[in-house]
Amino acid sequence: MMMESIKLTIDDTPVEVPEGTTLLDAAKGQGIMVPALCHMDLSGIGFHSGNASCRLCVVEVDGRRNLAPACTTLASPGMVVKTRTPRVLGARRINLELLLSDHPKECLSCIKSGHCELQDLAETMGVREISYEGAVSSHAKDTSSPSIVRDPSKCVMCRRCENICREVQGVGVLTAVNRGFESVVVTAFDRDLDQTMCTYCGQCVAVCPTGALSEKDDTESVIRALADPKKSVVVQVAPAVRTALGESFGMAPGTLVTGKLATSLRRLGFDYVFDTDFAADLTIMEEASELLDRLTRHLQGDASVKLPIITSCCPAWVTHLEKRFPDLLDYPSSARSPMQMFGSIAKSYFAEKIGVARTDMVVVSVMPCVAKKAECAREEFATDGNPDVDITLTTRELASLIKRFNIDFKSLPEGDFDAPLGESTGAAVIFGTTGGVIEAAARTAYEFHTGTSLTQVDFHGLRGFEGIRSATIDFAGINVKIGIAHGLANARVLMEEIRKGSSEFHAIEVMACPGGCIGGGGQPFHQGDEAIIRARQKAIYSEDKGKTLRKSHENPHIKRLYEEFLGAPLGEKAHGLLHTHYVDRSGKKTK
Amino acid sequence: MTFVQAKLSPTAVRELKSICQSFGNDKGELINILHKSQEFCGYLPPDVQEVIAEELDIPVSTIYGVVTFYSLFVMEPRGKYHISICTGTACFVKGAMDVMDEFKLLLGIDMGETTPDGNYSIDSLRCIGACGLAPVVMVGDKIYGRVTPDDVIGILDNYK
Numbered sequence: 001m002m003m004e005s006i007k008l009t010i011d012d013t014p015v016e017v018p019e020g021t022t023l024l025d026a027a028k029g030q031g032i033m034v035p036a037l038c039h040m041d042l043s044g045i046g047f048h049s050g051n052a053s054c055r056l057c058v059v060e061v062d063g064r065r066n067l068a069p070a071c072t073t074l075a076s077p078g079m080v081v082k083t084r085t086p087r088v089l090g091a092r093r094i095n096l097e098l099l100l101s102d103h104p105k106e107c108l109s110c111i112k113s114g115h116c117e118l119q120d121l122a123e124t125m126g127v128r129e130i131s132y133e134g135a136v137s138s139h140a141k142d143t144s145s146p147s148i149v150r151d152p153s154k155c156v157m158c159r160r161c162e163n164i165c166r167e168v169q170g171v172g173v174l175t176a177v178n179r180g181f182e183s184v185v186v187t188a189f190d191r192d193l194d195q196t197m198c199t200y201c202g203q204c205v206a207v208c209p210t211g212a213l214s215e216k217d218d219t220e221s222v223i224r225a226l227a228d229p230k231k232s233v234v235v236q237v238a239p240a241v242r243t244a245l246g247e248s249f250g251m252a253p254g255t256l257v258t259g260k261l262a263t264s265l266r267r268l269g270f271d272y273v274f275d276t277d278f279a280a281d282l283t284i285m286e287e288a289s290e291l292l293d294r295l296t297r298h299l300q301g302d303a304s305v306k307l308p309i310i311t312s313c314c315p316a317w318v319t320h321l322e323k324r325f326p327d328l329l330d331y332p333s334s335a336r337s338p339m340q341m342f343g344s345i346a347k348s349y350f351a352e353k354i355g356v357a358r359t360d361m362v363v364v365s366v367m368p369c370v371a372k373k374a375e376c377a378r379e380e381f382a383t384d385g386n387p388d389v390d391i392t393l394t395t396r397e398l399a400s401l402i403k404r405f406n407i408d409f410k411s412l413p414e415g416d417f418d419a420p421l422g423e424s425t426g427a428a429v430i431f432g433t434t435g436g437v438i439e440a441a442a443r444t445a446y447e448f449h450t451g452t453s454l455t456q457v458d459f460h461g462l463r464g465f466e467g468i469r470s471a472t473i474d475f476a477g478i479n480v481k482i483g484i485a486h487g488l489a490n491a492r493v494l495m496e497e498i499r500k501g502s503s504e505f506h507a508i509e510v511m512a513c514p515g516g517c518i519g520g521g522g523q524p525f526h527q528g529d530e531a532i533i534r535a536r537q538k539a540i541y542s543e544d545k546g547k548t549l550r551k552s553h554e555n556p557h558i559k560r561l562y563e564e565f566l567g568a569p570l571g572e573k574a575h576g577l578l579h580t581h582y583v584d585r586s587g588k589k590t591k
Numbered sequence: 592m593t594f595v596q597a598k599l600s601p602t603a604v605r606e607l608k609s610i611c612q613s614f615g616n617d618k619g620e621l622i623n624i625l626h627k628s629q630e631f632c633g634y635l636p637p638d639v640q641e642v643i644a645e646e647l648d649i650p651v652s653t654i655y656g657v658v659t660f661y662s663l664f665v666m667e668p669r670g671k672y673h674i675s676i677c678t679g680t681a682c683f684v685k686g687a688m689d690v691m692d693e694f695k696l697l698l699g700i701d702m703g704e705t706t707p708d709g710n711y712s713i714d715s716l717r718c719i720g721a722c723g724l725a726p727v728v729m730v731g732d733k734i735y736g737r738v739t740p741d742d743v744i745g746i747l748d749n750y751k
Contacts, residue, residue, distance in 0.1 A: 172650025177659040188652040189637045197650075 008079035015075075023070035023081055024057055032083055034059065035092065035121055037099075038158035039071040040207055040528040045514040046467045046487050049163040049207070054156070055095045056121065059083045067091055093125050099156055101132040102181075103210075110154070110211040115525050117209035118156060139184060144192035146377045147200035147216055147370040152184050154212040161185060161204035161213055168514060170489030171320070173198045185212075197323050199488065201316035201512040202370030202521020207528075215370045215522060219401050221391050225362040226269040232354070233362045235270040236342045236421070237261060239277055240368040240432030240517035241395045242543070243536040247524040248399035249409040254535025256543055259414025262422075264402050265366075266415060272350075275417045276365065277424030279342035280431040280440070282561070283313060284552035286335040286578050287437075288445040289569040291507055295480070298506075306330045308483065308498065308505040311437050313337040315375035316512035318582065320488050325495050326584035334579040338431065339365050339372055340381050342421065343388030344577045349565045350421060358383065362390045366398045368432070368520030371512070380580055394522025423557040426457075426544035433537045434486040434516035435462040435469065438509035442473055442482070443551045450476040457550050463541075465515060465534075468493060470505070483508040486516055599638045606631055607639060611646040618647050621657060625664055634665045662716065670705045670712035672750040675729040679718030682726040686739070690726055691715065693740040697747060711750070 004019040010027055017026045027034050037054035040047070050071045058067035062080035067088065082088065100122065107113055139152035159176055162185050166172040173196045176185050187196050205213045225233050246255040265273045291309050298305045310332040312318055321332060336344065342365070347358040365372065369392075375381070376389035393401070402409055416422070427443055430436030439462045446454055461471035462482065467490040473480045483505040485491040491510040497503040513519045518536035519526070526532045549555060566574045599607075610627045614620035624643060629635050635658050637651075644651035658664040676682075676691045691702070694713050698706055705712040721727045724736025728746065735746055 166650060166653070172652050175650070175652035175656035177656050179660050188640075188650070188655040 006075045006077055006079075008075050008077065008081060010081045011083055017075050019074075021075050023059055023061075023068065023073045023075055023079075026075045027059075027070060027081075027083055034070045034083055035124060036071055037117060037121060037156065037209055038160065040160050042514065042526075042528060042530045042533070044530050045465050045519065045533060046490070047164055047168050047207075047514060049158075049160045051159055054099070054158055056092050058088060058091055058095075060085050060088050089125075093127065096121055096125055096127060097130050097132055100127065100130045101134055102136055103156065104136070104153055111149075111214045111217065112154075112208075112211035116211065117527060135181065137181065137184065139186070142187075142192050143216070144194040145198065145200060145216070145374065147373040148193060148198070148202060148205060149214050149216055150186075150193060151212050151214070152186055154210045155184050156210055156212070157183055157185065158209055159185060160207040160209070164203045164207050168487045168489055169199070169201060169203060169320075169512065170487075170492050171197055171199060171201075174204060199316040199319040199323070199512060200371040200374045201488070203513060204521075205370060206513075206519070206521045206523070206525065215394050215397065216373060217397065218373065218391050218393055219397050219404070222364055222393060222401065223404075225364070225391070228362075231360055231362045232271050232356045233269070233364060234272045234274060234346050234350070234421075235265050235364045235366065236274045236276045236279070236339065236346075237265070237366045238339065238368055238432065238517060239280065239429045239540065239543075240520060240523065240536065241366050241398070243432065243518055243539040244368065244523045245395055245399060246409075247532070248396065249402075251410065252535075253529075253532040254539045256539045257409075258543070259416070260409060260412040262417050263412045263415035264407055264409055267407055267412075268401060268405055270364070272421070273415075273418050274342070274346070274421040275424050275428075276338050276342055276367075277428035277431070278421045278555070278557065279338035279345065280428035281424055281552035281555045281558050282341050282345070282578065283335055283338045283431075283437075284427055284440050284444050285558060285562070285569045286341075286574060287311065287333050288441045288448060288552075290333050290335060291441060291445050292449055293570065295478070295506060299478070308503055308508045309333050310507075311441075311509045312580075313431065313437055314371075314511050314513075314517075315369070316371040317488065317491065317510045319371065319374070319585070320491070320512065321495075322582055322585040324492070324586065325499075326586045328495060328498060329582040329584065331498060332582065334581065336381070336578055336580045337372075337375065338428075339367065339392075340375065340388060340580070341578050343376070343381065345561070346421060347383070347386075347388055348577060349561065359386055363388065364391045364393065365389050366393050366395065368395050368517045368523045369513075370394060370521045372522075395520075396522060396524060399524065420557040420560070423555060424547075425552055425555050426547035426550035427552045428555075429543045429547065430540055432517045433463075433540045434511050435464065435484050435509065436516065436540065437511075438462055438482055438484060438507060440552060441507070442480075444553045445480075446473065446475055447551065447553065449478075452476070454551070465537075480507065481505045485509070486511045487514050488512050599642065603632070604642055607642045608646050611643060616647055618649055621647065621649075621654065622661075625654070625658065629664060634668050636666060662714070665714075667703070668705060668709070671710045672712075672730055674711060674713045675716040676713065677717070677719055677721075677725070677727040677729070678715040679722070679725075681718070681722035685725040687715075687726040689740050690728065690738050690743060693743040694747075697743060711747075 007016050034057045036057040039050040052069040052072040057070040059070045060082040061068045142150040162174045165174045242258045246257040294305050312332040343363045346363050372392045376392050381388045427440035439459045469484045471482050515533045519533045640654045678687050698711050728735045728738045
C-alpha cells in the first residue's frame with residue numbers, strides 16, 4: 001500500500017513526511033531536536049512510550065489555540081508549525097521548572113549525575129534558576145532487592161518504566177498511583193520490590209530519565225577486595241560489555257573495546273583477567289548435549305521427555321519462569337548461566353590449580369545486567385555460604401570504577417585475557433545478542449549429532465530484532481524447530497503455547513531484555529536511541545566473524561577442562577558443578 | 592504504607608470471581624467490576640484486588656493504580672455511616688471547610704478515617720450537582736443542604 005505523503009511547514013521550511021508521522025519525528029528529520037521527557041521510541045525493538053504528559057515538546061500550530069505536544073500530534077496537510085517562538089520556549093521552560101521545583105536538588109551526588117535526562121533538559125533549555133518554590137514530594141527509598149534501588153522522590157511521572165515493565169516485559173510491577181501532586185510511580189500497595197513479581201531485568205532502570213531507578217551500587221565492595229592483599233581477585237566479563245563500554249568514554253556506539261577492556265581490568269588491580277565467554281563455550285557444551293539428549297529420547301518415543309528445551313542463561317527470565325510458570329519448570333535446560341558456570345569452575349578447578357582456598361578467592365563479574373546481581377546471591381550458587389560469584393558489577397559500574405581509578409580508557413593499549421579461563425570462540429561472543437545462544441548451540445549440536453563439520457556457521461534465520469522469531473535447521477534429516485523470543489511478554493506467548501500443548505518447537509531461546517544482553521539493564525544508557533543497540537549487535541557479529549574458532553566445542557581450553565577435570569558433558573561432575581534446579585516462587589507472598 | 596489485610600473466605604473469593612465473570616472477565620470492565628466488588632466487600636483491600644487481577648489476568652498494580660486514582664474507591668473499611676462533605680467550588684465558598692472541621696472535632700477523626708467503633712467515617716467529595724443547596728453533606732444516600740457548623744451535632748444525632 002502506498003503511504004500518503006503529507007506536506008507541511010516547520011519553522012518556515014517546507015517539509016514532506018509520510019502519513020502518520022508525528023511532529024516530533026518530522027522536526028527531527030529537519031535537524032530540529034524538540035525536547036522530550038516522557039517520550040521514548042524504540043519501536044524497532046518493540047518499545048514505544050509516550051503519554052504526552054510532560055509537555056516539554058509543545059510546539060505552536062497555526063490555527064490551534066493551545067500549544068500541541070509534538071510527540072503525539074500527527075503531521076497533517078498544510079500545517080504550519082513553529083518550534084522555537086518565545087511562547088513555545090517560555091511554556092516549555094515553565095513546565096520544566098515546575099518539574100524541577102518538585103525534584104530533590106541533590107544532582108551533584110545523584111547516581112544519575114552526568115547521565116540524567118532531566119539535568120540535560122535543564123541545560124539545553126537554559127534554566128538558570130528555578131522560579132517556583134513549593135511543596136516537594138518525598139517517598140521512602142526501596143533498597144529491598146539485590147539489584148534495583150527505587151527512589152520515587154526523584155520520579156518525574158514520565159511512566160516509561162511502567163510502560164516497559166507492563167508492555168515489553170508483561171510483568172507489570174510498576175504503576176502510577178494517586179492523582180495530581182500526589183501521583184508517583186510505585187509498586188502495587190507500595191510493596192518492596194522483593195515482595196513483587198519483579199524479575200530484576202532492569203529495563204525500568206534502562207529507560208528511567210532520572211535517578212528514580214538505579215542499580216544497587218557494588219563498586220565499593222570491589223575496591224575493598226582489590227585492596228585486600230590476602231585475596232586473589234578474579235574478574236570475568238560478559239560478551240555484551242565489550243560492545244558498549246566504550247560509549248561511557250565518548251567512543252562511538254558499536255566500538256569493540258575488548259583489548260582496552262582487558263588492559264583496564266589489569267590496571268584496576270585484578271589478579272586474573274578472564275572472560276565469561278570461556279564459560280559461554282562451556283554452557284554450550286552442556287546445553288547442546290542436553291538438547292541432543294532430549295531430542296534423541298523424544299525421537300525414540302520416550303514420552304517423559306520435555307520439549308521444547310528452553311535456554312536458562314538469562315537470570316531475569318529464570319526468575320520470571322519461577323514466579324509465573326511454576327508448572328513448566330521441567331522445560332528449561334538445567335544448565336547454569338555462563339556467569340555461574342565460570343564462578344563454579346574458578347572456585348574449584350582454577351582455585352586448585354593455583355593453590356588458593358575458595359574463601360581466599362573473590363570472583364567479580366562484569367555484566368550488562370542488573371538481574372545478575374540477584375543471580376549471584378542465590379543460595380544454590382554457594383558452597384558452605386561462600387558464593388561462586390562474589391560481586392557483580394554492571395557495565396556502567398565498571399566505567400565508573402575505571403574513572404575513579406584515574407585510568408584514561410581511550411588511550412589504553414590493547415591487552416589480552418589470561419589463560420586458561422580467558423579463551424573463547426565466536427560462538428560464545430554471540431551470547432550477547434538475541435538469537436545468539438541458540439545459534440551457538442546449533443553450531444555445536446549439529447556437529448555433535450551429524451559428526452560432520454558445518455561449512456556455513458552463520459545461521460542468518462536466527463538473527464534479527466523481531467520480538468518472536470522461528471527457524472528450522474536440518475540436522476541431517478531431522479528438522480529441528482527453533483523459537484526465539486526477547487522481551488518477557490513475547491516469551492509468555494511461547495510459554496502459553498507449551499502450556500496448551502501446541503508448541504511446535506524443539507528448542508526456545510529467551511532473553512528478557514529487548515535485543516538481548518546488548519540492550520541489558522546494566523549497559524550505558526541508550527536514552528532512546530535505537531541505533532546504539534543495533535550498533536552493539538553489529539559489533540557482536542563482527543567479533544564472532546573475526547574469530548578463528550567459532551564453535552564452542554573447538555575451544556582447546558574447554559577440551560582440556562573436560563579431559564583434566566570434568567569428564568564428559570552431562571556427567572556426574574559436570575552435573576554437580578554446572579547444572580541447577582528451579583523452584584516455584586509464585587507463592588502468595590511474592591505477588 | 593500498610594493496608595488492612597482482609598482474610599477472604601473461599602465464599603468471598605468465589606463471589607468476587609463471579610462478579611468478574613458476570614462482566615465476561617473483560618479487562619475493559621475493570622471499573623464496573625471494582626464498583627460491584629466494593630458493594631460486596633465494603634472496600635477494596637489488597638487481597639480483593641489480587642483476586643480480581645488473577646481472574647482478569649492483569650497485573651495487580653494496574654488495579655491498584657485505578658483504585659488510588661478514583662476517590663470513589665476506598666482501601667480502608669468505611670464506617671457504618673459514611674459522611675461525605677462536598678468541597679466543590681460552591682460548597683467550599685459557602686463554608687464547607689468549617690462544616691468539615693466540626694465533623695472532625697465531634698468525631699475525633701481526620702478525613703479518610705473511620706471512628707474506632709466503626710460507626711462513622713468522613714471524606715470529602717467533589718461537586719454532586721446540588722450547588723443551590725451549598726454547602727452539602729451526604730450521609731449514606733441522604734443529602735443535607737445549607738449545612739452550618741451548628742447543624743452538625745443535630746445531623747449526627749440521627750445516626751446512633
